[in-house]
Amino acid sequence: MKRHGRKRPYTEAGIRRLPCARCGRPARHQWNACADGLYRPVCTRCDVALNKLALRFMRDPDTEIKIRTYKAKLA
8 A cells, every 4th residue: 555645735636636644535634743744645534533632642621622623614
């Protein structure tokens, strides 16, 4: 399986042509980890999961509310 990722952000049109780097579904968002410097295409489901993981890692007390709001914004 080819791993997608690049040093510069994808355009909105470009991201839609790629599969999610994690699960292979159509990508709609991109994610960047400072540790490797690559922008990676991610689908909506994986984008939400990444956001939830990061908020939980930061011990944000409003994680569930923020994730519900974010999901509604994406719908």
